[in-house]
Amino acid sequence: MRIVVTGGAGYIGSVVAKQLLAAGHEVVVLDDLSRGHVDAIPAGAAHADVSLLDLPALERELGWTPRRGLDEMIADAWARHRARPRGYGD
Numbered sequence: 001m002r003i004v005v006t007g008g009a010g011y012i013g014s015v016v017a018k019q020l021l022a023a024g025h026e027v028v029v030l031d032d033l034s035r036g037h038v039d040a041i042p043a044g045a046a047h048a049d050v051s052l053l054d055l056p057a058l059e060r061e062l063g064w065t066p067r068r069g070l071d072e073m074i075a076d077a078w079a080r081h082r083a084r085p086r087g088y089g090d
Contacts, residue, residue, distance in 0.1 A: 001071040002026045004062065006052050008045065009036025016074055018042040028062060 003020055007013040008029030013036070020027045027045040030052060041047050050057035052075075 002028070003072045003074060004028045004030050005045075006030045006073065006075045007036065009033055009038060009040045009047075011040070013074075014040040014042060017045050020074075021045060030058075030062070 003025050005013050005017045005020070005027060008017045008027075009031035013029070013031070017027050017029055021042055021044045027042075029041050029045045029047045030050065031041070031047070032049060032051045038047070048058075048061040050061050052058070
């Protein structure tokens with residue numbers, strides 16, 4: 001399956017992406033790196049450096065529209081708006 005992991009350059013998203021790759025899925029990490037780190041993206045995952053809110057960029061980078069282009073999306077990006085452990089992402 002082709003699975004997009006939003007926030008995949010953060011701690012939790014990168015662990016999820018790595019597990020999906022190990023299970024044999026095609027993984028695309030969608031992360032604008034405003035909080036994540038490019039080094040956290042697991043080897044083998046594609047990286048789309050775009051905002052989840054930028055629909056034209058999503059269409060361009062992923063071939064994605066709300067009706068086609070991916071099998072699943074795991075949304076971890078929301079976590080960046082919540083409280084973070086002290087020192088994480090600073």
